Amino acid sequence: MVCKVRHLDTARQMLEDVDARNDLAKALAARATLHRAMGEHAAARQLLEEALAIFEALGTVDETARVRAMLESTQSAQDG
Numbered sequence: 001m002v003c004k005v006r007h008l009d010t011a012r013q014m015l016e017d018v019d020a021r022n023d024l025a026k027a028l029a030a031r032a033t034l035h036r037a038m039g040e041h042a043a044a045r046q047l048l049e050e051a052l053a054i055f056e057a058l059g060t061v062d063e064t065a066r067v068r069a070m071l072e073s074t075q076s077a078q079d080g
Contacts, residue, residue: 001034001037001038004034005031005034008027008030008031008034009031011027012024012027012028012031015027021054021057021058022054022055022058022060022063024054025050025051025052025054025055025058025060025063025067026051026063028047028048028050028051028054029047029048029051029063029066029067029070031047032044032045032047032048032051032070032074033070035047036070036074036077041074041075041077041078042078044074045071045074045075045078048067048070048071048074049071051063051067052064052067052068052071055067
């Protein structure tokens with residue numbers, strides 16, 4: 001799992017450098033999925049909120065809905 005985290009962190013930096021915001025948001029959502037798998041729900045929620053803000057600003061419909069669903073699921077897991 002550590003290798004995946006490292007790759008996503010590298011991707012995030014590269015995507016930020018070239019201002020590829022849609023792909024950056026996808027990388028944030030992928031990183032959030034890893035945090036959820038490790039039981040780190042607060043970190044996952046923070047990344048999902050960041051991804052959601054980017055998708056909303058870009059007007060990305062499908063990904064916005066997907067990230068909202070992930071946020072709800074993460075909140076439920078954290079509350080439960």
